Amino acid sequence: MSLKFLLNDGAHIPWLGFGTGTAFYGKDATAAVRAAIETGVLHLDGAQAYRNEETIGQAISLSGAPRDRLYITTKLAESPSENSVKNTLKSSLKKLGVDYVDLFLIHSPVTALKEGKLKQWWNEMEEIKTEGLAKSIGVSNFTVEHLQVILEDAKVVPAVNQARVLFQKTFVHPYTWDTASSIYDFCKEKGILIESYGGLSPIFRATGGPVDPVLAIASERLSKASGNPVSSGQVLTKWLIQKGMVVVTTSSKVSRIQEALATTALPDLTTDEITAIETEGVKWHRRFFMKHVFNE
Numbered sequence: 001m002s003l004k005f006l007l008n009d010g011a012h013i014p015w016l017g018f019g020t021g022t023a024f025y026g027k028d029a030t031a032a033v034r035a036a037i038e039t040g041v042l043h044l045d046g047a048q049a050y051r052n053e054e055t056i057g058q059a060i061s062l063s064g065a066p067r068d069r070l071y072i073t074t075k076l077a078e079s080p081s082e083n084s085v086k087n088t089l090k091s092s093l094k095k096l097g098v099d100y101v102d103l104f105l106i107h108s109p110v111t112a113l114k115e116g117k118l119k120q121w122w123n124e125m126e127e128i129k130t131e132g133l134a135k136s137i138g139v140s141n142f143t144v145e146h147l148q149v150i151l152e153d154a155k156v157v158p159a160v161n162q163a164r165v166l167f168q169k170t171f172v173h174p175y176t177w178d179t180a181s182s183i184y185d186f187c188k189e190k191g192i193l194i195e196s197y198g199g200l201s202p203i204f205r206a207t208g209g210p211v212d213p214v215l216a217i218a219s220e221r222l223s224k225a226s227g228n229p230v231s232s233g234q235v236l237t238k239w240l241i242q243k244g245m246v247v248v249t250t251s252s253k254v255s256r257i258q259e260a261l262a263t264t265a266l267p268d269l270t271t272d273e274i275t276a277i278e279t280e281g282v283k284w285h286r287r288f289f290m291k292h293v294f295n296e
């Protein structure tokens with residue numbers, strides 16, 4: 001039985017989401033998503049902005065996986081092309097070839113905030129949940145201030161906030177922990193689960209930073225303890241899981257998907273290792289995505 005997190009609306013979300021943005025942004029993700037499903041991934045992370053929802057639909061169909069085995073997320077574009085949030089989701093459902101998504105997220109608060117529509121968008125998201133077009137609803141790239149705006153009148157508290165934590169303000173990886181920890185604490189208090197993306201940034205987007213030696217020491221200890229090689233990426237993934245976050249990652253390689261899936265079976269990081277990742281992480285702030293949201 002693979003690890004799932006409980007959401008504040010009673011639904012369960014598989015801990016590992018396979019991303020179809022970044023490396024697959026605007027590209028055909030059929031082969032990669034099909035390979036991910038066939039390797040054992042249950043949770044697919046899409047978005048209208050990635051312009052490849054049809055290819056996720058094709059992959060699901062080719063894999064033959066039953067709909068109720070999969071957990072499918074899509075996200076509302078910053079500037080929806082349809083005249084309502086519901087219509088834009090209906091277009092996504094058609095492309096994905098499904099009747100509902102498990103999770104629908106507002107991808108970014110920026111446009112809605114600028115146009116004074118953030119609360120209206122959230123209200124429409126709530127209607128979508130009531131109608132069952134999305135089982136759960138949430139947000140992405142929201143700071144504490146953005147969450148406070150919708151929480152003023154919300155009937156439904158967002159189930160998740162997809163963000164990047166380490167090295168960034170909301171992105172979750174060690175080099176955003178300086179600013180991300182406040183949103184992490186706020187979300188925890190409100191029962192909003194954080195989904196991390198860009199979590200592997202320290203090992204390939206921002207190498208040579210202060211977390212590198214901590215990862216190397218932890219991977220050596222875990223390799224000895226488990227009797228198998230444990231990579232720095234798995235140490236980062238383990239940190240995210242132990243912090244109670246869903247991990248949204250991606251790979252063009254089946255071996256890396258297998259490696260990610262195997263992380264849950266590894267021994268836990270010690271409290272000292274977790275503290276060391278965070279203490280070293282806050283020494284170096286590095287943001288790679290959504291700089292406009294955070295005025296950087």
Ligand SMILES: NC(=O)c1ccc[n+]([C@@H]2O[C@H](COP(=O)([O-])OP(=O)(O)OC[C@H]3O[C@@H](n4cnc5c(N)ncnc54)[C@H](OP(=O)(O)O)[C@@H]3O)[C@@H](O)[C@H]2O)c1
Pocket residue numbers: 018019020021022023024045046107140141162163197198199200201203204233248249250251252253256289290
């Ligand atoms: N909500 C948002 O605004 C937002 C923003 C960004 C991303 N996302 C979501 O999160 C997903 C994952 O994002 P991400 O790509 O930033 O995740 P990530 O987990 O930080 O990075 C995944 C990438 O890391 C590469 N990688 C893994 N291990 C590596 C290693 N040891 N050396 C070099 N490269 C390595 C993989 O390349 P290989 O193919 O070579 O394995 C893959 O392209 C996206 O696809 C999207 O669904 C959401």
